[in-house]
Amino acid sequence: MGIRFFNTLTRTIAEFEPLVPAAARIYTCGPTVYDYAHIGNFRAYVFEDLLRRYLQFRGYRVTQVMNLTDVDDKTIRSARQEGMSLNEFTARYKRAFFEDLETLNIERVEFYPAATEHVGDMIALIETLIRKGHAYVSGEGSVYFDISSFPNYGRLSRVDTSGLKAGARVVHDEYGKQDVADFALWKAWDEADGDVSWESPWGRGRPGWHIECSAMSMKYLGETFDIHTGGIDNIFPHHENEIAQSEAATGKPFVRYWLHCAHLIVEGQKMSKSLGNFYTLRDLLRRGYSGREVRFVLIGTHYRQSLNFTLASLDAARNALARIDDTRRRLQELAYRRIGPGADQTSKRLVSRAEERFVHGLDDDLNVAPALAALFDLLRDVNRALDRNAITSDGASLLESFLTKLDRVWGFLEVESQEQPDQEVRALVQERERQRGQKNWAEADKIRDRLLKMGWIVQDTPDGPHLRRAK
């Protein structure tokens, strides 16, 4: 059996069978670049990164697209408030977004199309929809999708649109709609848009939100592709609308597997600015946490489970990661000696057992918990074997390269590069060794305390003192 995913379309778990063998084409709803992304957003992006990396690990050639929404109500409003051009404004947050991806060790996907660079594609798609009788132009020059022309509408979200009523949240300028559930493909220019507009067959205006994903996914992945991901909140209406637009235009199935990520809550409550529990990645870095620690927390809960994010969980992550690092350093030191003579049976056995459990867990709809358990069991077994000298240096190399291999998926196993102690610290360590040699324990302990205050933990080992950065 291969990889299985829970498909929102069918609400069941099914074997992943791509259109083209050993290839996976994925579309991922990306950020609206009007502000720094928050950790809730990154929960989704880390999930999508895990998906991508695991498919690659299992031998799939992945082609992934993540759109950048750089024109919508929020980007336009914020840019105007700041007195900047739209492009100038969104460029700032695009840059910040990519910096954050790097901090979280999220792999770059193949394409990051920006909405503003694909308006032509969107216009062409809208023209097709009008021609095929799925869209209509309103009096003021907006274009709407006609829900009634698409009988399958509501299949993904299982929402019955007949009950939808015009409510407070229906924007007043959309009076041209024939049905409240119809949605905008093209929005005629209005006052609030300022200088943001494009020429179209229906006059000056800008694209609706949903259409960019249909146009850009088609352009980069084809009319039918394998996987579409996003947050659970996107199921309705965004993804429902994407399906309607795309399938109405092409007459072909749009997406085979829909994967949706649950939300993140903070300290048991919905994250919101008014509750004061709203974090961007940068907020956490400012508090002294690392991207690696945040990644560990975000990846550790199954993607369809809501994740309760707490600062305590970041502290727990720090300790767990320190354990990984210590074990890896032990292995690296042993491997470095290169004394042969081939890998021992224990190492070989541990590697194959851990890999089997890893794959078994993640194959099952990316069930990370059993895969993580396999990792920590491996670490314990490795330490135990190291303690009784049951691992050869070649065995240590084998284990090390296995961990490197796993890290192509986890992305948090890499030992953080150690800051090198400066001259003063090294001198103190030497002095302490001299005192210890003379059994001047009190003096040695004083130096150890002093080093700790300077941010260094000294560990005495049979091979001499080891320095570790205190956090």
Added chain:
RNA sequence: GGCGCGGUAGCCAAGUGGUAAGGCACGGGUCUGCAAAACCCGCAUUCACCGGUUCGAAUCCGGUCCGCGCCUCCA
């Protein structure tokens, strides 16, 4: 109201019919001059509650309570 998710140890979190993974924290021990790290032992007779089905249920069925999400542009 409609659609959906969840309640497992101090915290996080697997397990969906065969007798409770893993992580963090905590307690005891081995090692160590003392520490640290590592390792060993311990840490839920019990899985929100009440009934039922079954030889057997955290897992299935019915009910109750509690928490959370989406319902027109929020991952």
